[in-house]
Amino acid sequence: MQDFAPDQIVVRCAHFIGGEYIDVSAGLMDVLRPSDGVAYAGLPVADAALVDRAVENAWQAWRGSNWASQAPRDRARIMRRWADLIDADVGVLAPMEAVGSTRPIRDAVQWDVPFTAEGIRFFAELADKHGGDVAATSQHQLGMTITEPYGVIGAIAPWNFPMVMASWKVAPALAAGNAVVLKPSEMTPFTVLRLAELAIQAGMPPGIFNVIQGDGRTTGDSLCRHPKISKVTFTGSTATGAAIMRACAESGTKPVTLELGGKSPQIVFADAPDLKKTARTVAGAITGNAGQVCVAGSRLLVQRGVAGELIAGIVQAFQALQPGPTWHAATTLPPIISKGQADRIDGIVQRTEAAGAQVITGGKLLGNGGAYYLPTILSGVTPGMEAVHSEIFGPVLTVQEFDDEAGALALAAHPDYGLAAGVHTSDIGRALRMARKLEAGTVWINRYGRTSDFMIPTGGYKRSGIGKDLGRQAFEANLRVKSVLIEIGE
Helix, strand or coil: CCCCCHHHCCCCCEEEECCEEEECCCCCEEEECCCCCCEEEEECCCCHHHHHHHHHHHHHHHHHCCCCCCCHHHHHHHHHHHHHHHHHCHHHHHHHHHHHCCCCHHHHHHHHHHHHHHHHHHHHHHCCCCCCEEECCCCCEEEEEEEEECCEEEEECCCCCHHHHHHHHHHHHHHCCCEEEEECCCCCCCHHHHHHHHHHHHCCCCCCEEECCCCHHHHHHHHHHCCCCCEEEEECCHHHHHHHHHHHHHCCCCCEEEECCCCEEEEECCCCCCHHHHHHHHHHHHHHHHHCCCCCEEEEEEECCCHHHHHHHHHHHHHCCCECCCCCCCCCECCCCCHHHHHHHHHHHHHHHHCCCEEEECCCEECCCCCEECCEEEECCCCCCHHHHCCCCCCEEEEEEECCHHHHHHHHCCCCEECEEEEECCCHHHHHHHHHHCCCCEEEECCCCCCCCCCCCECCEECCEECCECHHHHHHCCEEEEEEEEECCC
């Protein structure tokens, strides 16, 4: 892959409803490039009336087309064609994703586009591999459970992995036979329009996948409250997740799937199999996408005696990163999504330092017109310090030391979050004990991060969310269960 000129990327300032772009030229809000802060496009904000139009269109498409009623394998074929078109469109999608987000062009080409396409294929393959059950009943009766799609799913996707996270919401819902109205983040809104266009080219009925643009307060709230939205799926902050739950409860008690915030520990024991490799893993878990990852390993818990060597390796990995704009192929440390978010990160670091923490490395903003933050390590911290208990969503790692398993578990426990955790040890018994006792929806052993097989679900405990993305569980969450009992006589 090569560098590209950001000004050459053209996007549509539009909604996508009923298989057509709905272009808007007035009342647009600026969309900024994170890499340099330049406003490169305008975004229409869908009001309640336009949200109603999009949902009603999806509802009519779901009722009037054969999307839900056709043979599941036929639905899967369309989705596989869609995935093939996404793979073939990498030359358009990758620069479009990179220019307006925090995803460097190298990552967009090698990971985001193919991961989006393969995720769609994964859920397409589940379409005809799931059904109801026959219940154990009297011989004079036949009891069954039947699974059916909800109807129209409202999906709200985050800005940190725009295409990938949108596909996590949309693909299982479509594979299960639902229609979807998607609201992407107002900060990264454009690549999903191209995905919707490619879905039509693949043969998906118009209206089955609609995209509306806008903010959370107006557009997102209207989507959640719409009476013909049967379920809502969302990835984002815990505060916004709570607001979505309220909106859904107040408008019909509709179910939700929420993947929310995290403050995930990386626990390193003295018997970690390869301390140098572990240092690189720990560093990558907090600097990937500049730490703007819900499962970012932001709390390092290290057994006393190996902390110095481990931290030295992490600092070395930090120093090897190359900050730069997302349109440069050499960039390995992308920008923070906005100047406001970068200032927030810096404020947390400065307040934690003022409370007694020590900055081992980093701890400051970079210029270049965009919003960049140096990878940071804070030592000498206590559980009550802001950087330890608050989700930062940036490349900031706190360090605490422990003596034994009990001490590690005590430090790992968080009063609010339970999204993910990492454990590094050569002792399989210890690994299994920690995996059982940690309050986290995902525990990684001697690694940190997901694989590309899609089968293992992701989702949190506590205030880190409800339900699961990925895996069979994500597909099943888009189906409702109907019980049938038939009296057949003696």
